[in-house]
Amino acid sequence: MKEIAKKLGVSVSTISRALKDSPELHPETKRKIVEMAKEMNYQPNLLAQSLRISRSKTLGVIVPEITSHFFASCISGIQDYANKRGYNVMICQSNESIEQEKANIRTLVSSQVDGLLISLSRETNQFDHLYDLYNREINFVLFDRVQEDIPVSKVTFNDAGGAYQVTHHLLEGNNRRIVYVSGPEDMYISKKRKEGYLKALAEYGIEKDPLLIKISDLTLEDNVRVAREIAEMVPRPDAVFCMIDPVAVDVLTEWKSMGIKIPEDMALAGFTNNPTAAVVEPPLTTVAQPGYEMGKLAVTHLLDQLDGLASEDPISIVLETTLVPRKSSRHFQEK
Amino acid sequence: MKEIAKKLGVSVSTISRALKDSPELHPETKRKIVEMAKEMNYQPNLLAQSLRISRSKTLGVIVPEITSHFFASCISGIQDYANKRGYNVMICQSNESIEQEKANIRTLVSSQVDGLLISLSRETNQFDHLYDLYNREINFVLFDRVQEDIPVSKVTFNDAGGAYQVTHHLLEGNNRRIVYVSGPEDMYISKKRKEGYLKALAEYGIEKDPLLIKISDLTLEDNVRVAREIAEMVPRPDAVFCMIDPVAVDVLTEWKSMGIKIPEDMALAGFTNNPTAAVVEPPLTTVAQPGYEMGKLAVTHLLDQLDGLASEDPISIVLETTLVPRKSSRHFQEK
DNA sequence: CTGTAATGTGCAATCGTCTGCGTTGGCACA
């Protein structure tokens, strides 16, 4: 702007007004300035603008890991809808570490983001950093991996509902002894999906059997361990429902190498509908979670809050999931 | 800072110096200020800092799509190594559109990023926007999908080498009529991988046969079309090498539904080593490209340039790929 | 020919942080 001003012999204020199309400027001056600006390829310094108005038009996003297809979809939705409303997005990954999560929050806040979208790390079982944000009146929305008690808006899936659907589906296939492979117990989705699993069992008059609930730390090794333990159970279970697809894929791979046939020997189901679920052999029954949609809703609500379009009161948006029945559960026991 | 200054009855400059640990301050004053800053949970405004020093300590990244596992890995590497050196990262996706790519560049430049890491969209066949960056002396590095003529640093895979490896592997399996399924012809990787494919054929004294080079626009429909065309060729080819895994997976799925056996009827290979490649049935032979590593190298070089640790002259870093032989190519023709 | 309004521009302050230079006060020494 300074350079344009010097070249045209006017003040910087005039330049600013011309580019803002202020009505109190001489049309001729305005024309010259706009022309010159284009010629010199002037691009406003967003930093300076943000500093002045104390709004950066930037949102911060924290996800456990970008390489997960589900979170990548969320990010994609967030990006698209943030851009549509003139916002930029800074993305961080916590790598499933609470310390990294805290560090991410610090840098994003320092960067003056106008709001945050957070999906909690696997490790996060203590929430001071979130309450801290809340007390400092920094806008944020939790999605997918949320903490229920914090009075902020949340976007989740009906995880219990999805787990109910898939368990119900397995029960209809005449499976009775159904294993639930859970992730770490304090994860939100571990709990919710267990709820749905148990509810479906209850409806069929099946009592909860603690032996049929397995816990994996979600690493490949632990998934394999669980797969073997299940295979060696006597009597062998009829079906297995894994909390997330990657676990189911690891189980499937291990079973295949052990010579166990799916779905003939045991039925199998996952959750999330990762791209891999469709292409493994046999294709994996799972529950679809529209990640892009989740990102879209989360960011839209956050922006509505920022722009005063939504009420201040936190809301909870619950997305429905869809059962995707595939061959891995096409297994009708005759009893 | 202003609030701290008021509470302690000193000037803002003193606060600034205390927090910068300036030696010309009374230790006692310094102690008090640091204490108070911690108590009030002071966090510096990075916008203001950036404005002052005209460096935002932020990098911009543009990838065709975040949901691709390969690009997600790159981003992950970029993130990790940028953070290690005190930089933040703003990520954009071009959605394979040149217009979106240009728009992304504009906003990132306006946001005063210190440098850019760009992987070109599928559509990008004209490069004014890149030359423009170059002329404005904005630092950027191209990775994976690059344009060769621009005098900036690039990080690529030895795409020709990888294609050579996989084609050679197929030839060793005694396949002779090998189809190459390419993406759009002006894509960098389409060309490079074709080079490697042809080189391997040449070494075996096989002449280039235009009929054996198929072009897909990489959509599911077009991949299916290509799969069918190949299946109906007379005589049927021995093997197919697809430019990227997703194409190979689509071909595989289509062939399976047509009753074609892999690798018995035809061998198949892809490129990239996507997670899906390992779990399809049969597992897909492919070429591994370490995306995380690529991101790491690209960002490290960019930061070295920015910090004056690397010479100004553009360099080209070429990463080697690794053949991942799997069952889909385990096919030894007896002729 | 003067007063007044309308029109078009410039000045200066602001956002939060940083830093060169100047100021203040205290002390030692001549």
Add this chain to the structure above:
DNA sequence: TGTGCCAACGCAGACGATTGCACATTACAG
């Protein structure tokens, strides 16, 4: 008492864009 020096801190300007207010110029009415 005067001079010089040093430690400790404040002032002011800068980064770039914006905007209320003041100012200058002109036109026009009285």
